[in-house]
Amino acid sequence: MKQYNFNAGPSILPQEVIKQTADAVIDFEGHGLSILEISHRAKYFQPVMDEAEALMKELLNIPDGYRVIFLGGGASLQFCMLPYNLLEHKAAYLNTGVWAKKALKEAKAFGEAVEVASSADANYTFIPTDYEIPQDADYFHVTTNNTIYGTELSDEKLQQIYDKLGKVTLVADMSSDILSRPIDVSKYGIIYGGAQKNLAPAGVTFVIVREDLLGKVSRHIPTMLDYRTHIEGGSMFNTPPVLPVYTAVLTLRWLKNLGGLEAIEKRNIAKAELLYKAIDESKMFVGTAKKEDRSRMNVPFVLKEEYKELEAEFLKFAADHGMVGVKGHRSVGGFRASIYNAMDLEGVQALVDCMKEFEALHA
Amino acid sequence: MKQYNFNAGPSILPQEVIKQTADAVIDFEGHGLSILEISHRAKYFQPVMDEAEALMKELLNIPDGYRVIFLGGGASLQFCMLPYNLLEHKAAYLNTGVWAKKALKEAKAFGEAVEVASSADANYTFIPTDYEIPQDADYFHVTTNNTIYGTELSDEKLQQIYDKLGKVTLVADMSSDILSRPIDVSKYGIIYGGAQKNLAPAGVTFVIVREDLLGKVSRHIPTMLDYRTHIEGGSMFNTPPVLPVYTAVLTLRWLKNLGGLEAIEKRNIAKAELLYKAIDESKMFVGTAKKEDRSRMNVPFVLKEEYKELEAEFLKFAADHGMVGVKGHRSVGGFRASIYNAMDLEGVQALVDCMKEFEALHA
Numbered sequence: 001m002k003q004y005n006f007n008a009g010p011s012i013l014p015q016e017v018i019k020q021t022a023d024a025v026i027d028f029e030g031h032g033l034s035i036l037e038i039s040h041r042a043k044y045f046q047p048v049m050d051e052a053e054a055l056m057k058e059l060l061n062i063p064d065g066y067r068v069i070f071l072g073g074g075a076s077l078q079f080c081m082l083p084y085n086l087l088e089h090k091a092a093y094l095n096t097g098v099w100a101k102k103a104l105k106e107a108k109a110f111g112e113a114v115e116v117a118s119s120a121d122a123n124y125t126f127i128p129t130d131y132e133i134p135q136d137a138d139y140f141h142v143t144t145n146n147t148i149y150g151t152e153l154s155d156e157k158l159q160q161i162y163d164k165l166g167k168v169t170l171v172a173d174m175s176s177d178i179l180s181r182p183i184d185v186s187k188y189g190i191i192y193g194g195a196q197k198n199l200a201p202a203g204v205t206f207v208i209v210r211e212d213l214l215g216k217v218s219r220h221i222p223t224m225l226d227y228r229t230h231i232e233g234g235s236m237f238n239t240p241p242v243l244p245v246y247t248a249v250l251t252l253r254w255l256k257n258l259g260g261l262e263a264i265e266k267r268n269i270a271k272a273e274l275l276y277k278a279i280d281e282s283k284m285f286v287g288t289a290k291k292e293d294r295s296r297m298n299v300p301f302v303l304k305e306e307y308k309e310l311e312a313e314f315l316k317f318a319a320d321h322g323m324v325g326v327k328g329h330r331s332v333g334g335f336r337a338s339i340y341n342a343m344d345l346e347g348v349q350a351l352v353d354c355m356k357e358f359e360a361l362h363a
Numbered sequence: 364m365k366q367y368n369f370n371a372g373p374s375i376l377p378q379e380v381i382k383q384t385a386d387a388v389i390d391f392e393g394h395g396l397s398i399l400e401i402s403h404r405a406k407y408f409q410p411v412m413d414e415a416e417a418l419m420k421e422l423l424n425i426p427d428g429y430r431v432i433f434l435g436g437g438a439s440l441q442f443c444m445l446p447y448n449l450l451e452h453k454a455a456y457l458n459t460g461v462w463a464k465k466a467l468k469e470a471k472a473f474g475e476a477v478e479v480a481s482s483a484d485a486n487y488t489f490i491p492t493d494y495e496i497p498q499d500a501d502y503f504h505v506t507t508n509n510t511i512y513g514t515e516l517s518d519e520k521l522q523q524i525y526d527k528l529g530k531v532t533l534v535a536d537m538s539s540d541i542l543s544r545p546i547d548v549s550k551y552g553i554i555y556g557g558a559q560k561n562l563a564p565a566g567v568t569f570v571i572v573r574e575d576l577l578g579k580v581s582r583h584i585p586t587m588l589d590y591r592t593h594i595e596g597g598s599m600f601n602t603p604p605v606l607p608v609y610t611a612v613l614t615l616r617w618l619k620n621l622g623g624l625e626a627i628e629k630r631n632i633a634k635a636e637l638l639y640k641a642i643d644e645s646k647m648f649v650g651t652a653k654k655e656d657r658s659r660m661n662v663p664f665v666l667k668e669e670y671k672e673l674e675a676e677f678l679k680f681a682a683d684h685g686m687v688g689v690k691g692h693r694s695v696g697g698f699r700a701s702i703y704n705a706m707d708l709e710g711v712q713a714l715v716d717c718m719k720e721f722e723a724l725h726a
Contacts, residue, residue: 005396008402013399025388026381040373073435079586242373
């Protein structure tokens with residue numbers, strides 16, 4: 001039976017990327033050695049790291065003055081690296097979910113860290129807009145896509161943020177929507193994220209950083225937590241996660257061949273519209289996020305009250321039909337379909353068909 | 364042509380582990396999904412993480428009271444995590460190489476960090492023994508194997524350290540000799556290392572930690588830098604490096620099947636004796652490390668003065684005979700053969716034959 005991978009992360013990668021990675025585990029680009037056992041100092045790995053940065057810059061149209069580095073430790077490590085490097089007096093955070101809240105918590109150890117707005121009381125079903133950005137903040141932090149709650153900063157809401165930034169540096173955790181749409185990188189000081197959604201297998205973190213922001217805080221920064229270390233070392237100050245970086249390059253090549261971010265955005269819009277339409281037309285299912293803040297990447301939905309007792313049955317039905325990873329996060333309940341870049345329209349159609357079939361049987 | 368991988372790290376892994384990893388990239392244990400795209404929260408990944416810890420405990424005979432955690436960021440990140448978690452007033456370091464020196468440097472930002480002895484003036488060709496361990500130190504840090512210089516703390520020198528520890532906690536960076544021989548873990552508070560030598564591909568770091576040492580420093584520790592976070596989260600507080608952890612499990616199974624650490628130590632002794640004997644009997648080559656401190660893992664050697672001009676020629680000759688990664692580190696020059704667990708006696712014999720053939724042609 002064909003399986004469709006709706007896991008929230010680590011998550012689906014393009015089939016050709018998986019196949020190419022498997023080939024490289026046996027023999028890396030014809031060198032007769034596995035990607036698992038090559039030295040990162042080997043002359044044939046440097047081009048991989050260079051290509052990773054170059055393709056990120058090309059696809060995201062990153063302006064001069066920025067570097068892209070690849071690190072270990074996950075986005076969670078960035079929650080403290082960021083204030084270590086940028087927070088001198090004050091930082092402001094938009095609290096749109098558990099991950100945003102965790103980022104804010106880490107910042108508090110480094111200076112004043114204020115929450116400008118929060119949708120916690122509504123279980124993060126929407127993105128707040130009614131706030132000002134304190135102009136004395138060293139940076140303002142947002143999470144552009146909230147994986148658990150299925151909310152995302154739309155282009156319109158991003159524009160609203162750009163408009164009220166003033167002279168404050170914008171920082172974004174884009175773990176779960178990086179490379180899913182074009183983004184105006186010039187508006188950001190730092191963009192970071194775990195790569196295990198739209199880019200790579202687990203084990204590598206990307207950081208896009210405007211170089212002129214660094215070196216301005218007065219505190220001592222441990223070498224490995226200083227972005228400058230990794231910029232100077234070209235992401236190879238110490239041994240990088242070789243295979244995850246290589247797979248990231250394969251994914252970036254796939255994305256470029258597909259037509260880049262404009263093309264993938266169109267596909268992502270079509271997928272999201274198909275799934276949300278099915279949810280909105282359903283007698284049985286209902287979405288949990290506020291419509292205007294709906295994510296194109298993560299689609300949480302639940303059973304309406306009168307069908308609640310069918311939850312376990314739908315999960316089993318979906319699994320029996322090849323749907324993998326559709327159980328909702330415990331904070332929201334119900335179901336969640338993560339439809340990242342590598343998920344194609346056929347996969348979303350299969351899920352929609354499965355939902356309709358179940359509904360025909362039970363509603 | 365058969366290739367022999369003498370890279371210092373990332374480095375050789377057992378062929379069956381490489382093959383099994385490639386299989387898992389296509390289909391992870393028959394679940395129909397790639398190891399690259401499975402959720403770390405999937406019910407079939409938890410047993411992998413559990414087995415990683417269990418096999419480390421079994422093979423290293425780790426006593427109760429210790430936990431084994433798997434992190435990202437490399438051993439270099441441990442250089443600051445360690446003092447973050449353990450250094451309240453003072454730490455003592457044995458400076459036996461560049462990595463030991465880097466570890467010491469990071470500690471200095473957290474308290475008093477003293478170098479008890481150093482062989483830097485002799486380009487780290489030996490392990491100093493003439494020092495005392497300050498009894499008011501929170502811990503004493505050693506690097507058991509020095510990858511670049513080819514020195515290793517022998518069982519005898521380790522015993523000397525155990526004997527003079529007093530009440531001081533011993534901490535060791537075992538990046539490049541972990542699992543190469545039995546070790547008395549009960550003598551250590553923390554043992555850590557990058558896993559990309561004897562255990563896994565690049566991207567995962569192991570930390571063996573005695574739990575009762577934690578929570579005693581007065582400083583605030585960022586969540587991700589606190590060992591307790593990862594102990595409580597079972598190495599899954601955030602997304603772990605899934606594939607490197609899985610490959611580590613495969614390597615640990617391979618090692619167990621081979622007979623564990625007693626068996627691999629015998630093999631490692633035989634390999635090292637074979638190579639050092641060839642070096643010592645050579646008219647052309649000479650070892651750089653002091654004999655009593657010679658590493659079983661990394662064997663640096665150079666051409667004698669009268670043959671110095673043949674360096675590039677030997678490197679080409681070796682490459683033409685399938686020897687990969689034998690160029691010496693720039694700090695030592697000449698050549699280095701890293702003969703980790705996965706290198707078998709046949710590979711070392713091939714290198715020895717290659718050296719003898721070259722010598723017959725030129726000496």
